[in-house]
Amino acid sequence: MTATACFPMSHKETGSMNETSHAPAIEITGMSKWFGSFQVLDKIDFAVNPGERIVVCGPSGSGKSTMIRCINGLETFQDGRITVHGQELTQKTRALDSVRKSVGMVFQQFNLFPHLTVLENCTLAQRWVHKVPRTVAEGIAMEQLKKVRIPEQAHKYPRRLSGGQQQRVAIARSLCLRPRVMLFDEPTSSLDPEMVREVLETMADLAREGMTIICVTHEMGFARSIADRIVFMDQGRIIEEAPPAEFFDTPRQARTQKFLEQVVR
Amino acid sequence: MSLLLDYAREILQGLGTTLSLFVISLAIGFVLASAVAAFQIRFPGIMARSVWSLMFCIRGVPLLLILYVVYYGFPLLSFIRESFLWSLFASPYWCAIICLAFVEMAFTSEIIRGAYNQTPKEQVEAAKSLGLSGFQTFRVAILPAMLRNGFPPYTTEVILLCKSTALAFTITVMDIMGYANEIRARTLDIYHPLLIAGGIYICIVVFTRLILSTLFNLVAVGGTEAEDRA
Numbered sequence: 201m202t203a204t205a206c207f208p209m210s211h212k213e214t215g216s217m218n219e220t221s222h223a224p225a226i227e228i229t230g231m232s233k234w235f236g237s238f239q240v241l242d243k244i245d246f247a248v249n250p251g252e253r254i255v256v257c258g259p260s261g262s263g264k265s266t267m268i269r270c271i272n273g274l275e276t277f278q279d280g281r282i283t284v285h286g287q288e289l290t291q292k293t294r295a296l297d298s299v300r301k302s303v304g305m306v307f308q309q310f311n312l313f314p315h316l317t318v319l320e321n322c323t324l325a326q327r328w329v330h331k332v333p334r335t336v337a338e339g340i341a342m343e344q345l346k347k348v349r350i351p352e353q354a355h356k357y358p359r360r361l362s363g364g365q366q367q368r369v370a371i372a373r374s375l376c377l378r379p380r381v382m383l384f385d386e387p388t389s390s391l392d393p394e395m396v397r398e399v400l401e402t403m404a405d406l407a408r409e410g411m412t413i414i415c416v417t418h419e420m421g422f423a424r425s426i427a428d429r430i431v432f433m434d435q436g437r438i439i440e441e442a443p444p445a446e447f448f449d450t451p452r453q454a455r456t457q458k459f460l461e462q463v464v465r
Numbered sequence: 466m467s468l469l470l471d472y473a474r475e476i477l478q479g480l481g482t483t484l485s486l487f488v489i490s491l492a493i494g495f496v497l498a499s500a501v502a503a504f505q506i507r508f509p510g511i512m513a514r515s516v517w518s519l520m521f522c523i524r525g526v527p528l529l530l531i532l533y534v535v536y537y538g539f540p541l542l543s544f545i546r547e548s549f550l551w552s553l554f555a556s557p558y559w560c561a562i563i564c565l566a567f568v569e570m571a572f573t574s575e576i577i578r579g580a581y582n583q584t585p586k587e588q589v590e591a592a593k594s595l596g597l598s599g600f601q602t603f604r605v606a607i608l609p610a611m612l613r614n615g616f617p618p619y620t621t622e623v624i625l626l627c628k629s630t631a632l633a634f635t636i637t638v639m640d641i642m643g644y645a646n647e648i649r650a651r652t653l654d655i656y657h658p659l660l661i662a663g664g665i666y667i668c669i670v671v672f673t674r675l676i677l678s679t680l681f682n683l684v685a686v687g688g689t690e691a692e693d694r695a
Contacts, residue, residue, distance in 0.1 A: 272594055273593075274590050274593060274594065297596055297598075300593070300594060300595070300596040301596050303594075304594075305594040307587060307590070307591065307594075309587050311587045311588060311590065311591035312591075313588065313591070313592075313605055313606065313609070314609075315609045315613075316605075324595070324597075324605060325595035325596060325597060328597060328601050328605075329595065329596045329597060329598075329601075370591075373595070374594075374595075377595065377596070
Protein backbone atom coordinates (compact mmCIF):
# COMPACT_ATOMS: atom_id res chain seq x y z
CA MET A 201 0.00 0.00 0.00
CA THR A 202 1.40 3.38 -0.92
CA ALA A 203 -0.02 5.24 2.00
CA THR A 204 2.62 7.95 2.23
CA ALA A 205 0.30 10.47 0.67
CA CYS A 206 -2.58 9.55 2.98
CA PHE A 207 -0.90 10.75 6.14
CA PRO A 208 0.54 14.09 5.28
CA MET A 209 2.37 14.60 8.53
CA SER A 210 6.09 14.24 8.67
CA HIS A 211 7.70 13.41 11.95
CA LYS A 212 9.49 16.72 11.76
CA GLU A 213 6.28 18.69 12.27
CA THR A 214 5.29 17.46 15.69
CA GLY A 215 7.97 15.00 16.63
CA SER A 216 9.79 17.46 18.84
CA MET A 217 6.84 18.45 21.00
CA ASN A 218 7.77 16.18 23.85
CA GLU A 219 11.50 16.15 23.55
CA THR A 220 11.76 18.31 26.63
CA SER A 221 10.71 15.46 28.96
CA HIS A 222 13.79 13.49 29.84
CA ALA A 223 12.53 10.32 31.52
CA PRO A 224 11.72 7.70 28.92
CA ALA A 225 8.11 6.48 28.80
CA ILE A 226 9.31 2.93 28.30
CA GLU A 227 12.75 1.57 28.85
CA ILE A 228 13.75 -2.00 28.07
CA THR A 229 17.20 -3.18 29.08
CA GLY A 230 18.77 -6.53 28.30
CA MET A 231 15.41 -8.30 27.96
CA SER A 232 15.57 -11.94 26.90
CA LYS A 233 12.81 -14.46 26.59
CA TRP A 234 12.71 -18.15 25.84
CA PHE A 235 9.84 -20.43 24.84
CA GLY A 236 11.28 -23.63 26.27
CA SER A 237 14.76 -23.88 24.79
CA PHE A 238 13.96 -21.54 21.90
CA GLN A 239 15.10 -17.97 22.44
CA VAL A 240 12.53 -15.53 21.07
CA LEU A 241 14.03 -12.32 22.40
CA ASP A 242 17.75 -11.79 22.70
CA LYS A 243 18.98 -8.94 24.93
CA ILE A 244 16.60 -6.26 23.73
CA ASP A 245 17.69 -2.72 24.62
CA PHE A 246 15.23 -0.09 23.63
CA ALA A 247 13.79 3.15 25.00
CA VAL A 248 10.80 5.21 23.98
CA ASN A 249 10.44 8.85 24.94
CA PRO A 250 7.08 10.36 25.83
CA GLY A 251 5.21 11.40 22.70
CA GLU A 252 7.45 9.35 20.47
CA ARG A 253 5.98 7.16 17.74
CA ILE A 254 7.77 3.93 17.09
CA VAL A 255 7.01 1.45 14.35
CA VAL A 256 8.39 -2.04 14.86
CA CYS A 257 8.75 -4.16 11.77
CA GLY A 258 10.45 -7.35 10.73
CA PRO A 259 9.72 -10.76 9.26
CA SER A 260 7.21 -13.00 11.02
CA GLY A 261 8.68 -14.87 13.94
CA SER A 262 11.17 -12.09 14.61
CA GLY A 263 9.78 -11.49 18.10
CA LYS A 264 8.24 -8.08 17.46
CA SER A 265 4.75 -8.98 18.77
CA THR A 266 6.26 -10.83 21.71
CA MET A 267 8.29 -7.77 22.60
CA ILE A 268 5.36 -5.38 22.77
CA ARG A 269 3.25 -8.00 24.58
CA CYS A 270 5.94 -8.05 27.26
CA ILE A 271 5.48 -4.30 27.80
CA ASN A 272 2.05 -4.74 29.37
CA GLY A 273 2.76 -8.08 30.96
CA LEU A 274 0.82 -10.36 28.61
CA GLU A 275 4.06 -12.28 28.17
CA THR A 276 6.65 -12.93 30.83
CA PHE A 277 10.36 -12.61 30.16
CA GLN A 278 13.23 -14.36 31.87
CA ASP A 279 16.01 -11.83 31.83
CA GLY A 280 16.45 -8.05 31.82
CA ARG A 281 13.98 -5.39 32.89
CA ILE A 282 11.22 -3.16 31.60
CA THR A 283 10.23 0.11 33.21
CA VAL A 284 7.08 1.96 32.20
CA HIS A 285 7.00 5.59 33.34
CA GLY A 286 9.62 4.75 35.94
CA GLN A 287 7.70 1.77 37.32
CA GLU A 288 9.45 -1.56 36.97
CA LEU A 289 7.32 -4.29 35.44
CA THR A 290 7.18 -7.52 37.41
CA GLN A 291 4.64 -10.34 37.45
CA LYS A 292 3.32 -9.06 40.78
CA THR A 293 -0.34 -8.15 40.50
CA ARG A 294 0.14 -4.64 41.82
CA ALA A 295 2.92 -3.73 39.38
CA LEU A 296 0.97 -5.27 36.48
CA ASP A 297 -2.21 -3.41 37.38
CA SER A 298 -0.43 -0.13 37.65
CA VAL A 299 1.37 -0.57 34.32
CA ARG A 300 -1.76 -1.75 32.53
CA LYS A 301 -3.59 1.35 33.71
CA SER A 302 -1.20 3.54 31.76
CA VAL A 303 -0.68 1.30 28.73
CA GLY A 304 -3.44 0.64 26.20
CA MET A 305 -3.27 -2.26 23.81
CA VAL A 306 -4.92 -2.94 20.47
CA PHE A 307 -4.79 -6.45 19.04
CA GLN A 308 -4.75 -7.91 15.57
CA GLN A 309 -8.09 -9.67 16.16
CA PHE A 310 -9.82 -6.64 17.85
CA ASN A 311 -10.88 -8.87 20.79
CA LEU A 312 -14.06 -6.99 21.61
CA PHE A 313 -16.40 -8.76 24.03
CA PRO A 314 -19.08 -10.14 21.68
CA HIS A 315 -21.89 -10.21 24.23
CA LEU A 316 -21.52 -6.52 25.08
CA THR A 317 -22.54 -3.58 22.92
CA VAL A 318 -19.93 -1.18 21.60
CA LEU A 319 -20.79 1.27 24.39
CA GLU A 320 -20.62 -1.43 27.06
CA ASN A 321 -17.27 -2.58 25.71
CA CYS A 322 -16.00 0.96 26.17
CA THR A 323 -17.44 1.55 29.64
CA LEU A 324 -16.67 -1.82 31.21
CA ALA A 325 -13.11 -1.26 32.39
CA GLN A 326 -13.82 2.33 33.38
CA ARG A 327 -16.59 1.17 35.68
CA TRP A 328 -14.99 -2.01 37.00
CA VAL A 329 -11.35 -0.99 37.27
CA HIS A 330 -11.47 2.77 37.71
CA LYS A 331 -14.85 2.88 39.49
CA VAL A 332 -16.17 5.63 37.22
CA PRO A 333 -19.97 6.10 37.59
CA ARG A 334 -21.94 4.71 34.65
CA THR A 335 -23.15 8.05 33.23
CA VAL A 336 -19.69 9.59 33.37
CA ALA A 337 -18.18 6.45 31.79
CA GLU A 338 -20.75 6.59 29.01
CA GLY A 339 -19.92 10.24 28.40
CA ILE A 340 -16.22 9.44 28.08
CA ALA A 341 -17.01 6.44 25.85
CA MET A 342 -19.16 8.51 23.49
CA GLU A 343 -16.43 11.14 23.31
CA GLN A 344 -13.88 8.50 22.30
CA LEU A 345 -16.30 6.87 19.85
CA LYS A 346 -16.75 10.27 18.22
CA LYS A 347 -13.01 10.57 17.99
CA VAL A 348 -12.78 7.29 16.09
CA ARG A 349 -15.80 8.45 14.05
CA ILE A 350 -18.38 5.81 14.92
CA PRO A 351 -20.61 7.25 17.66
CA GLU A 352 -23.68 6.05 15.73
CA GLN A 353 -22.68 2.42 16.29
CA ALA A 354 -22.61 2.73 20.09
CA HIS A 355 -25.60 0.52 20.74
CA LYS A 356 -24.77 -2.24 18.28
CA TYR A 357 -23.07 -5.52 19.07
CA PRO A 358 -19.55 -5.99 17.67
CA ARG A 359 -20.72 -8.71 15.25
CA ARG A 360 -22.79 -6.14 13.39
CA LEU A 361 -19.73 -4.05 12.61
CA SER A 362 -17.13 -4.39 9.87
CA GLY A 363 -13.58 -5.35 10.79
CA GLY A 364 -12.36 -1.78 10.45
CA GLN A 365 -15.17 -0.49 12.64
CA GLN A 366 -14.47 -3.14 15.26
CA GLN A 367 -10.82 -2.19 15.33
CA ARG A 368 -11.73 1.46 15.78
CA VAL A 369 -13.99 0.48 18.68
CA ALA A 370 -11.06 -1.45 20.17
CA ILE A 371 -8.95 1.70 19.90
CA ALA A 372 -11.72 3.77 21.53
CA ARG A 373 -12.07 1.16 24.28
CA SER A 374 -8.39 1.55 25.14
CA LEU A 375 -8.48 5.35 24.91
CA CYS A 376 -11.36 5.49 27.41
CA LEU A 377 -8.86 4.55 30.11
CA ARG A 378 -6.70 7.56 29.24
CA PRO A 379 -3.51 5.59 28.62
CA ARG A 380 -0.18 7.38 28.31
CA VAL A 381 1.16 4.80 25.86
CA MET A 382 -0.68 2.86 23.16
CA LEU A 383 0.60 -0.47 21.89
CA PHE A 384 -0.65 -1.71 18.54
CA ASP A 385 -0.02 -5.34 17.64
CA GLU A 386 -0.50 -5.60 13.86
CA PRO A 387 -3.76 -3.65 14.05
CA THR A 388 -4.50 -3.89 10.33
CA SER A 389 -3.25 -7.39 9.54
CA SER A 390 -6.61 -9.12 9.73
CA LEU A 391 -8.56 -6.41 7.92
CA ASP A 392 -9.86 -6.39 4.39
CA PRO A 393 -7.72 -4.03 2.29
CA GLU A 394 -10.43 -1.38 2.05
CA MET A 395 -10.73 -1.21 5.86
CA VAL A 396 -7.03 -0.68 6.50
CA ARG A 397 -7.07 3.00 5.75
CA GLU A 398 -9.79 3.99 8.23
CA VAL A 399 -7.85 2.33 11.04
CA LEU A 400 -4.54 3.87 9.98
CA GLU A 401 -6.17 7.29 9.83
CA THR A 402 -7.49 6.85 13.36
CA MET A 403 -3.99 5.97 14.50
CA ALA A 404 -2.56 8.95 12.64
CA ASP A 405 -5.03 11.17 14.53
CA LEU A 406 -3.71 9.79 17.78
CA ALA A 407 -0.14 10.37 16.68
CA ARG A 408 -0.94 13.99 15.87
CA GLU A 409 -2.23 14.47 19.40
CA GLY A 410 1.14 13.47 20.80
CA MET A 411 0.25 10.02 22.12
CA THR A 412 3.22 7.75 22.73
CA ILE A 413 2.77 4.90 20.27
CA ILE A 414 4.52 1.63 19.64
CA CYS A 415 3.08 -0.11 16.64
CA VAL A 416 3.96 -3.43 15.10
CA THR A 417 2.89 -3.24 11.49
CA HIS A 418 3.70 -4.17 7.93
CA GLU A 419 2.19 -0.93 6.61
CA MET A 420 5.37 0.70 5.41
CA GLY A 421 3.60 3.79 4.05
CA PHE A 422 2.17 4.40 7.49
CA ALA A 423 5.56 3.84 9.06
CA ARG A 424 7.22 6.30 6.74
CA SER A 425 4.75 9.10 7.34
CA ILE A 426 3.96 8.67 11.05
CA ALA A 427 6.95 7.15 12.80
CA ASP A 428 9.68 9.09 14.54
CA ARG A 429 11.76 5.98 14.58
CA ILE A 430 11.55 2.58 12.92
CA VAL A 431 12.84 -0.47 14.73
CA PHE A 432 13.70 -3.47 12.60
CA MET A 433 13.82 -6.85 14.30
CA ASP A 434 14.94 -10.25 13.15
CA GLN A 435 15.47 -13.50 15.07
CA GLY A 436 14.72 -11.91 18.42
CA ARG A 437 17.19 -9.06 18.05
CA ILE A 438 16.90 -5.40 17.17
CA ILE A 439 18.92 -5.18 13.97
CA GLU A 440 18.47 -1.53 13.12
CA GLU A 441 16.86 1.57 14.58
CA ALA A 442 16.55 4.72 12.50
CA PRO A 443 14.29 7.62 11.52
CA PRO A 444 12.06 6.65 8.56
CA ALA A 445 13.94 8.57 5.88
CA GLU A 446 17.21 7.00 6.84
CA PHE A 447 15.65 3.58 7.38
CA PHE A 448 13.99 3.41 3.97
CA ASP A 449 16.55 5.27 1.89
CA THR A 450 19.89 4.31 3.36
CA PRO A 451 19.50 1.22 5.55
CA ARG A 452 22.81 0.23 7.10
CA GLN A 453 22.35 -3.46 7.66
CA ALA A 454 22.27 -6.02 4.86
CA ARG A 455 19.38 -7.84 6.58
CA THR A 456 17.32 -4.65 6.60
CA GLN A 457 18.03 -4.00 2.93
CA LYS A 458 16.91 -7.49 2.04
CA PHE A 459 13.71 -7.11 4.07
CA LEU A 460 12.91 -3.77 2.49
CA GLU A 461 13.45 -5.18 -1.00
CA GLN A 462 10.81 -7.78 -0.25
CA VAL A 463 8.26 -5.50 1.40
CA VAL A 464 8.49 -2.17 -0.33
CA ARG A 465 7.90 -2.10 -4.05
CA MET B 466 -60.79 -44.33 25.10
CA SER B 467 -61.91 -43.98 28.70
CA LEU B 468 -59.60 -46.89 29.48
CA LEU B 469 -56.67 -44.93 28.03
CA LEU B 470 -57.66 -41.91 30.10
CA ASP B 471 -57.71 -44.12 33.19
CA TYR B 472 -54.24 -45.40 32.33
CA ALA B 473 -52.99 -41.86 31.74
CA ARG B 474 -54.44 -40.70 35.05
CA GLU B 475 -52.76 -43.55 36.87
CA ILE B 476 -49.41 -43.07 35.14
CA LEU B 477 -49.48 -39.32 35.81
CA GLN B 478 -49.37 -40.10 39.53
CA GLY B 479 -45.69 -40.74 38.86
CA LEU B 480 -45.13 -37.38 37.16
CA GLY B 481 -44.18 -35.59 40.38
CA THR B 482 -41.64 -38.28 41.24
CA THR B 483 -40.10 -38.25 37.76
CA LEU B 484 -39.87 -34.46 37.72
CA SER B 485 -38.38 -34.24 41.21
CA LEU B 486 -35.86 -37.01 40.44
CA PHE B 487 -34.92 -35.08 37.31
CA VAL B 488 -34.71 -31.57 38.76
CA ILE B 489 -33.04 -32.45 42.07
CA SER B 490 -30.39 -34.70 40.54
CA LEU B 491 -29.80 -32.10 37.80
CA ALA B 492 -29.20 -29.38 40.40
CA ILE B 493 -26.97 -31.49 42.64
CA GLY B 494 -25.13 -32.86 39.61
CA PHE B 495 -24.47 -29.36 38.28
CA VAL B 496 -23.11 -28.06 41.57
CA LEU B 497 -20.82 -31.11 41.96
CA ALA B 498 -19.76 -30.88 38.31
CA SER B 499 -18.81 -27.21 38.69
CA ALA B 500 -16.70 -28.07 41.72
CA VAL B 501 -15.04 -31.02 39.95
CA ALA B 502 -14.34 -28.98 36.81
CA ALA B 503 -13.04 -26.01 38.84
CA PHE B 504 -10.74 -28.36 40.74
CA GLN B 505 -9.34 -29.82 37.52
CA ILE B 506 -8.78 -26.36 36.04
CA ARG B 507 -7.27 -24.93 39.24
CA PHE B 508 -4.95 -27.85 40.01
CA PRO B 509 -3.59 -29.17 36.73
CA GLY B 510 -1.20 -32.07 36.63
CA ILE B 511 -1.45 -35.32 38.52
CA MET B 512 -4.41 -34.17 40.67
CA ALA B 513 -6.48 -33.14 37.67
CA ARG B 514 -5.57 -36.31 35.82
CA SER B 515 -6.63 -38.55 38.72
CA VAL B 516 -9.96 -36.73 39.03
CA TRP B 517 -10.43 -36.95 35.27
CA SER B 518 -9.76 -40.72 35.34
CA LEU B 519 -12.29 -41.20 38.15
CA MET B 520 -14.90 -39.25 36.17
CA PHE B 521 -14.06 -41.30 33.10
CA CYS B 522 -14.74 -44.49 35.03
CA ILE B 523 -18.08 -43.19 36.28
CA ARG B 524 -19.03 -42.26 32.72
CA GLY B 525 -17.97 -45.67 31.51
CA VAL B 526 -20.14 -47.70 33.88
CA PRO B 527 -23.87 -48.29 33.13
CA LEU B 528 -26.17 -46.25 35.36
CA LEU B 529 -28.19 -49.40 36.09
CA LEU B 530 -25.11 -51.05 37.56
CA ILE B 531 -24.43 -48.06 39.82
CA LEU B 532 -28.08 -48.08 40.93
CA TYR B 533 -27.87 -51.76 41.86
CA VAL B 534 -24.58 -51.36 43.72
CA VAL B 535 -25.95 -48.47 45.75
CA TYR B 536 -29.43 -49.82 46.40
CA TYR B 537 -28.63 -53.50 46.93
CA GLY B 538 -24.96 -53.27 47.87
CA PHE B 539 -24.72 -50.39 50.34
CA PRO B 540 -27.11 -51.92 52.92
CA LEU B 541 -24.57 -54.73 53.31
CA LEU B 542 -21.97 -52.30 54.61
CA SER B 543 -22.28 -51.99 58.36
CA PHE B 544 -20.84 -48.45 58.57
CA ILE B 545 -23.64 -47.26 56.33
CA ARG B 546 -26.34 -49.19 58.15
CA GLU B 547 -25.19 -47.87 61.50
CA SER B 548 -24.68 -44.21 60.57
CA PHE B 549 -26.89 -41.30 59.53
CA LEU B 550 -26.24 -42.39 55.93
CA TRP B 551 -28.74 -45.17 56.43
CA SER B 552 -31.66 -42.75 56.42
CA LEU B 553 -30.50 -41.75 52.94
CA PHE B 554 -29.62 -45.09 51.45
CA ALA B 555 -32.63 -46.91 52.89
CA SER B 556 -34.85 -44.86 50.58
CA PRO B 557 -34.97 -46.03 46.95
CA TYR B 558 -35.95 -42.48 45.95
CA TRP B 559 -32.80 -40.94 47.46
CA CYS B 560 -30.63 -43.79 46.17
CA ALA B 561 -31.89 -42.97 42.68
CA ILE B 562 -31.24 -39.24 43.15
CA ILE B 563 -27.71 -39.85 44.44
CA CYS B 564 -26.85 -42.16 41.54
CA LEU B 565 -28.34 -39.86 38.91
CA ALA B 566 -26.56 -36.82 40.39
CA PHE B 567 -23.31 -38.77 40.56
CA VAL B 568 -23.40 -39.76 36.91
CA GLU B 569 -24.63 -36.30 35.91
CA MET B 570 -21.61 -34.84 37.71
CA ALA B 571 -19.24 -37.02 35.67
CA PHE B 572 -20.74 -35.97 32.33
CA THR B 573 -21.38 -32.31 33.11
CA SER B 574 -17.92 -31.70 34.59
CA GLU B 575 -16.45 -32.70 31.25
CA ILE B 576 -18.79 -30.33 29.40
CA ILE B 577 -17.80 -27.48 31.73
CA ARG B 578 -14.10 -28.28 31.41
CA GLY B 579 -14.39 -28.49 27.64
CA ALA B 580 -16.22 -25.16 27.51
CA TYR B 581 -13.52 -23.57 29.65
CA ASN B 582 -10.74 -24.89 27.45
CA GLN B 583 -12.46 -23.50 24.37
CA THR B 584 -12.41 -19.94 25.75
CA PRO B 585 -10.49 -17.87 23.20
CA LYS B 586 -7.28 -16.75 24.90
CA GLU B 587 -7.53 -13.45 23.01
CA GLN B 588 -10.63 -12.55 25.03
CA VAL B 589 -8.73 -13.17 28.25
CA GLU B 590 -5.81 -11.09 27.03
CA ALA B 591 -8.11 -8.22 26.07
CA ALA B 592 -9.61 -8.26 29.57
CA LYS B 593 -6.17 -8.34 31.18
CA SER B 594 -4.85 -5.54 29.00
CA LEU B 595 -7.74 -3.37 30.22
CA GLY B 596 -6.53 -3.99 33.77
CA LEU B 597 -9.40 -6.26 34.83
CA SER B 598 -8.82 -8.47 37.86
CA GLY B 599 -8.90 -12.25 37.74
CA PHE B 600 -12.54 -12.52 38.77
CA GLN B 601 -13.60 -9.67 36.46
CA THR B 602 -11.79 -11.40 33.60
CA PHE B 603 -13.65 -14.60 34.42
CA ARG B 604 -16.96 -12.75 34.47
CA VAL B 605 -16.60 -10.82 31.23
CA ALA B 606 -14.34 -12.99 29.09
CA ILE B 607 -14.41 -16.59 30.29
CA LEU B 608 -17.94 -17.19 31.59
CA PRO B 609 -19.79 -15.81 28.54
CA ALA B 610 -17.58 -17.87 26.24
CA MET B 611 -18.21 -20.96 28.41
CA LEU B 612 -21.96 -20.41 28.19
CA ARG B 613 -21.79 -20.00 24.42
CA ASN B 614 -19.68 -23.12 23.99
CA GLY B 615 -21.14 -25.30 26.71
CA PHE B 616 -24.86 -24.74 26.30
CA PRO B 617 -25.58 -26.94 23.28
CA PRO B 618 -23.87 -30.06 24.70
CA TYR B 619 -25.36 -29.36 28.11
CA THR B 620 -28.87 -29.28 26.63
CA THR B 621 -28.28 -32.74 25.20
CA GLU B 622 -26.97 -33.95 28.54
CA VAL B 623 -30.01 -32.61 30.42
CA ILE B 624 -32.35 -34.43 28.07
CA LEU B 625 -30.41 -37.66 28.49
CA LEU B 626 -30.68 -37.26 32.27
CA CYS B 627 -34.44 -36.73 32.01
CA LYS B 628 -34.77 -40.08 30.26
CA SER B 629 -32.32 -41.80 32.60
CA THR B 630 -34.68 -41.14 35.52
CA ALA B 631 -36.83 -43.95 34.09
CA LEU B 632 -34.27 -46.45 35.39
CA ALA B 633 -35.29 -45.57 38.96
CA PHE B 634 -38.30 -47.91 38.65
CA THR B 635 -35.88 -50.85 38.67
CA ILE B 636 -35.20 -50.11 42.35
CA THR B 637 -38.94 -49.81 43.16
CA VAL B 638 -39.31 -46.04 42.74
CA MET B 639 -42.84 -45.37 41.44
CA ASP B 640 -42.23 -42.80 38.76
CA ILE B 641 -43.92 -42.56 35.34
CA MET B 642 -42.13 -45.69 34.17
CA GLY B 643 -42.98 -47.43 37.46
CA TYR B 644 -46.73 -46.85 37.07
CA ALA B 645 -46.69 -47.75 33.37
CA ASN B 646 -44.90 -50.98 34.18
CA GLU B 647 -47.37 -51.71 36.95
CA ILE B 648 -50.30 -51.44 34.55
CA ARG B 649 -48.49 -53.60 32.02
CA ALA B 650 -47.89 -56.33 34.58
CA ARG B 651 -51.43 -56.17 35.95
CA THR B 652 -53.41 -56.02 32.70
CA LEU B 653 -50.96 -57.65 30.29
CA ASP B 654 -51.70 -54.68 28.03
CA ILE B 655 -48.23 -53.90 26.80
CA TYR B 656 -48.56 -51.15 24.25
CA HIS B 657 -51.01 -48.68 25.73
CA PRO B 658 -49.41 -47.89 29.10
CA LEU B 659 -45.91 -47.75 27.59
CA LEU B 660 -47.01 -45.53 24.70
CA ILE B 661 -48.72 -43.18 27.13
CA ALA B 662 -45.57 -43.07 29.28
CA GLY B 663 -43.51 -42.37 26.15
CA GLY B 664 -45.84 -39.50 25.25
CA ILE B 665 -45.42 -38.02 28.71
CA TYR B 666 -41.62 -38.24 28.50
CA ILE B 667 -41.68 -36.48 25.13
CA CYS B 668 -43.81 -33.70 26.64
CA ILE B 669 -41.32 -33.29 29.50
CA VAL B 670 -38.40 -33.15 27.06
CA VAL B 671 -40.12 -30.60 24.82
CA PHE B 672 -40.90 -28.46 27.84
CA THR B 673 -37.32 -28.80 29.16
CA ARG B 674 -35.88 -27.77 25.81
CA LEU B 675 -38.15 -24.73 25.79
CA ILE B 676 -36.99 -23.66 29.24
CA LEU B 677 -33.34 -24.22 28.35
CA SER B 678 -33.48 -22.29 25.10
CA THR B 679 -35.27 -19.42 26.86
CA LEU B 680 -32.53 -19.42 29.49
CA PHE B 681 -29.86 -19.51 26.80
CA ASN B 682 -31.36 -16.53 25.01
CA LEU B 683 -31.44 -14.64 28.29
CA VAL B 684 -27.77 -15.16 29.06
CA ALA B 685 -26.47 -14.91 25.52
CA VAL B 686 -27.74 -11.49 24.57
CA GLY B 687 -26.25 -10.17 21.39
CA GLY B 688 -23.43 -11.42 19.28
CA THR B 689 -24.92 -14.91 19.05
CA GLU B 690 -27.35 -16.82 16.91
CA ALA B 691 -30.09 -15.90 19.38
CA GLU B 692 -30.07 -12.35 18.08
CA ASP B 693 -30.00 -13.47 14.47
CA ARG B 694 -33.06 -15.62 14.92
CA ALA B 695 -34.98 -12.76 16.48
